[in-house]
Amino acid sequence: GQNIDQPTEMTATEGAIVQINCTYQTSGFNGLFWYQQHAGEAPTFLSYNVLDGLEEKGRFSSFLSRSKGYSYLLLKELQMKDSASYLCAVRGGSGGYQKVTFGIGTKLQVIP
Amino acid sequence: SAVISQKPSRDICQRGTSLTIQCQVDSQVTMMFWYRQQPGQSLTLIATANQGSEATYESGFVIDKFPISRPNLTFSTLTVSNMSPEDSSIYLCSVPDREGYGYTFGSGTRLTVV
Numbered sequence: 001g002q003n004i005d006q007p008t009e010m011t012a013t014e015g016a017i018v019q020i021n022c023t024y025q026t027s028g029f030n031g032l033f034w035y036q037q038h039a040g041e042a043p044t045f046l047s048y049n050v051l052d053g054l055e056e057k058g059r060f061s062s063f064l065s066r067s068k069g070y071s072y073l074l075l076k077e078l079q080m081k082d083s084a085s086y087l088c089a090v091r092g093g094s095g096g097y098q099k100v101t102f103g104i105g106t107k108l109q110v111i112p
Numbered sequence: 113s114a115v116i117s118q119k120p121s122r123d124i125c126q127r128g129t130s131l132t133i134q135c136q137v138d139s140q141v142t143m144m145f146w147y148r149q150q151p152g153q154s155l156t157l158i159a160t161a162n163q164g165s166e167a168t169y170e171s172g173f174v175i176d177k178f179p180i181s182r183p184n185l186t187f188s189t190l191t192v193s194n195m196s197p198e199d200s201s202i203y204l205c206s207v208p209d210r211e212g213y214g215y216t217f218g219s220g221t222r223l224t225v226v
Contacts, residue, residue, distance in 0.1 A: 031213065033214065033215070041219075041220075042204055042217040042218060042219050042220050043155070043204075043217050044217075045113070045209070045214035045215065045216065048213045048214055050213070087154060087155070097168065099145075099157055099160065099170075100145070100157070100215060101157070102147075102154045102155040102156075103154060104153070104154045105154050
């Protein structure tokens with residue numbers, strides 16, 4: 001099976017940088033995703049990592065270490081609109097069947 | 113990214129009845145996924161719907177409770193059968209992005225069973 005751990009809540013200040021960590025266990029690893037979900041809305045895709053290293057996309061960066069089963073999402077220059085839940089998700093599986101499993105989500109509150 | 117139209121957006125249903133949720137995609141996709149998100153929880157995969165074959169259900173979910181149809185490569189339905197208040201949740205469909213590495217979600221169906 002797949003197991004994903006991430007903090008349930010974080011608070012950060014507008015303009016600051018925040019790092020949201022995610023650790024995972026899975027067989028047949030085939031990619032890690034970060035999604036943003038505002039309350040009452042569907043998740044929206046932020047980033048994808050399948051190789052080790054850092055992927056940067058504007059104010060958002062995501063890092064992956066496959067050997068450590070570890071990823072983080074880095075948000076820079078925080079804005080109030082970044083207050084949302086951030087979901088770490090892992091694609092994996094065996095026997096030709098792969099699925100995406102989501103973590104519980106980290107609820108980020110950005111304060112003035 | 114793919115564009116998904118999901119209906120209904122919300123519904124309030126009586127205990128013991130059934131509700132069918134539809135997802136229409138603007139492009140052909142091999143696999144469609146159905147998720148449930150209970151209040152304050154993350155997304156849980158219910159089943160994977162493949163065109164031309166029976167859906168693959170995850171542990172804890174059965175076809176009699178959540179029958180799925182996949183008549184073609186752009187459309188799928190999920191039925192929540194014989195509903196109870198415990199089925200109150202948000203149900204979402206999802207498809208792989210055309211770019212090949214992300215997934216797009218429908219807008220969700222907020223179901224309340226009374």
